[in-house]
Amino acid sequence: MTERPREDGPPRRSEPEAARVGIRKTWKLFVGGAFVRGESGRYRPLGGGETCPLASRKDLRDAVRAAAEASARWSRTSALLRGQILYRLAEVLEARRAELSAQLAAGGAPAPPRELDLAIDRVVSFAGWADKLSLLASTVNPVAGPYLSVSQPEPIGVVGLVAPGRPALLGLVGTLCPLIAAGNVAVVVAGEPDPRTALAFAECVATSDVPPGVVQVLTGDRAELVPVLARHLGVRGLDVWDASEADARELEQLAADGMKRVAFRSWAVSAFEDARRASSPAMLERFVETKTLWHPLGA
C-alpha cells in the first residue's frame, strides 16, 4: 500500500491558479481487507486514463487463502451479528450514494439512482435473512427411535462468486450478500463490462464492519481466473453467473475435484430487480450444507 510520493517539483508558474489538477484513483484488488496491486503488473484500461488490475492466478490463490483464514471466525459469528454487519454495509452504501452513482454512470448503467436504491435495499433484506435461514431450513426429525435428530444448515466456507455483469452493483450485492449472510466467505471475480463499480463497492465493504477476508474482489480476465477458482481445493462452492453452456460444462468438470457445490445462473436485469425472487431464501440455501445431529433420549 505504501507509495512513494512522486517528485514532480513545484507547480509551474505559467499554469493559471484556478486550474486544479484532479487526483486520479489507482484502482486495486481487494484481498484480506487490504487494497493491493495486481501481482503480475498487468492492467486493463477503463477509459478516462483509469485502469484496473488484471488479477493473476497467484492473486487468486492469495485471495482464497485470505478468505479461508477469515472463514473460521465468520462462520461462527452469531447470525444476529452477521445481520447487523450487513446492515452496517447498507448504511455505508447509502452514505456513498454520490460516488457509487458516478461509478455506475461511468460504467454505463442506464439508471444509477434506481439501481442504487434497489441494491441498498437488497443488502438490508439479506441483513434480515442472516438469522432467519435456520428458522426456515432447520428441522427436528421425528425419527422412529428414542433419539433426538435435528438438522440445520451450515455455511460451507470459501465460495467463488463469478459476478453477473449487469446490473453491475445490484447483481453483485444480490449475489454476494446471500453468501456472506449465510456465513460463507467469498472470492469475487468482478463482472464485465463494469468491474470498476465492484472495486468502488469493495471500498464500502472495507469501511463497513465486514471483517477482513470475508469478501475479496478481483478484477481480471474471467477465462483466465475462473478455471483456477474451479480447480482450487480451498474453494468449496462456485457461483458462476452468465457462463456459456460450454464454459459451464468445463467448470463443472473441474469442480468435480473437491466435489465443489456449483451454480450456473444467468438472469435478465429485470430478474435482479424483482425483489421477491432475488431476495428469496433460495438465494441463501444454495451454498449451505445440512448437518444432522443425533442424540439418544433417556438415561
Add this chain to the structure above:
Amino acid sequence: MLKLIEGGGASQDRRSGERRLEFGDRWPYEPSPEAIDRAGLRDRWDAFIDGRFVPPAEGGYAADLCPATAEPFAAVAESTAADVDSAVAAARRAFEGAWGRLAPLERGKHLFRLARAVQERARELAVLETLDSGKPIQASRDFDLPLVASHLFHHAGWADKLEWAFHGRTPRPLGVAAQVMPWNFPLLMAAWKIAPALACGNTVVLKPAETTPLSALRLAEIASEVGFPPGVVNVVPGGPSVGAALVTHRGVDQVAFTGSTEVGKVIRRAVAGSGKRLLLELGGPSAHLVFADAPLDQAVEGVIAGAFFHQGQVCCAGARLLVEESVHDVFVAKLRDRMETLRVGDPLDKNTDLGPVGSAAQLARVRELVASAEAEGAARYSVARELPARGWYVAPTLFTGVALAHRIAREEIFGPVLAVLTFRTDTEAVRKANATSSGLAAGVWTSHPGRLLELARGLEAGVVWANSYHRFDPTSPFGGCKESGLGREGGRQGLAAYVRLEEDA
C-alpha cells in the same frame, strides 16, 4: 450463618472440608453509581398519541415513584377512555394510511432505524429503566437493552419475509394491536410486543404498567424521532381502567398482554366472542430441577440467577427448586454461601445484584407470602443483610422443607424468594414439577444429556432450559402452556399472533 472473618482470607469449610475464600470487611465495595444526568428525565410525561405527547383529555397526573427511594420523581398522565379513543383512532388512521401503504421492506427499514436508535441510546434508556423500575443497572444495561435492540433488529428483518414464514400461506396484518405491559421488564416487553406487531404491518396502542411507564413513552418518542409515521406507535399510561378500556375497545383487532394469570383470565373473558386475536404471556412458578449428577457449582449459579434475577420478579423465575434428595444438604449449603455474596442495594450502583421490588404493594405481597411459608412450617433462611432504610427492599430468602401444598410452592411469588423441595426419582421430579396449573418454563441440571432430553419431553412447560436458565433470544420462541399463556413470542412462531392467514378469514 453470616461468617464475617475479620479482614477476609481463606478458611476451611466445616461441612465439606474445602478451603474457601471469605470476603471480610477489608474488601468493601466502593459505591459505583451510574450517572442519571443523561437519562432523558423530564418532570411531566404525557400520553404519546399520533406522533406527539398529548396532555390527558380528562384525567390529571399521577406521581411516578422511584422504587429505590419510594419517592416521586416524575408526574405521569393518567389517561382515560377518551385518550384511549384518540390513540386507537390514530392507530387506525396510520394502519389505513401511511403505515398500511408502506411496502413491507420499507416497514422493515423503519424498524431497523429504531433498532439502531435504541442501540445508540442504550445507556440513557437503561438508566431511565432502572430509575423507574428499580431493576439493577447491571440488568438493564447488560440484559434488557441488548435484548430490546436485538428484538427490534430481528423483527425488522421479518417485514419483507413474512410470506416465507407460514408454509406458503399468505399473511396479512390484523389492524390495531392493543398491548398491555407488565412492570417487571417495561421496555423489553414493549419491544417484544411492538417489534413483531409492526413487522407484520399492524399499528400499536400500548399501555405500560402503571408504575413503570417512562421507558415505553420514550421508546414511542424515539420511534417518532427516527421517522415513523404518526399513529404507528401510541402509548397511553395509566392504571387498570385504561387497560380495560383499551382491550375492550371496539377499534382494536389484537390484544397482547404480559402479566399475571389472574388478569390474563379477566382479559380473556372480556375479549371472548369479540373476534380479537389474543396473545397472553402469563406467569406461574417455574420449576428448577437439580439432579445429583449435575455440575453443582454451575447449577448454583443457574438457580441463583433463576430465583433472584431482577429480585425474582420474572414471569419465568425458577422459584420452585426441586433438588435430588441425596445432594439436598450440600446444594442448599452452596446456595446459602452464594446468596451471601449477593449485593442488595441501590439499583443504580453497578455492583448491585438485587435492587428493590417494584412497588409497595409488591413488597407487601412478598412479605405476606414469606409469612405464610413460615406459618405453614417451612424453614426460612434470609441473608442477614442490612437493607437500605428507604425503598422497597427484600433480603434474598430461601425456604427448605417446603411441601407441594404450601402456598409458596403453588403461587407466583414475584420476589427474591426460593422454595426448595426434594425428589428421589426422575418420575417424581417431573410429577412434582408439573403439579401446578402453570407451565411457563423449567430448568434441568444434569450431566447426562439423554436424561435432559427425556425430562424435557415430560415437563409441561413452554420453555425448558437445560444446564442454563433465563436464556432469551429474538429467534427463540418464548411462552407458556397451561395457565401460563396463549401463543409464543419470538422466532418464526411468534409472528403468528400478529397476522391473519387466508384460512383464518
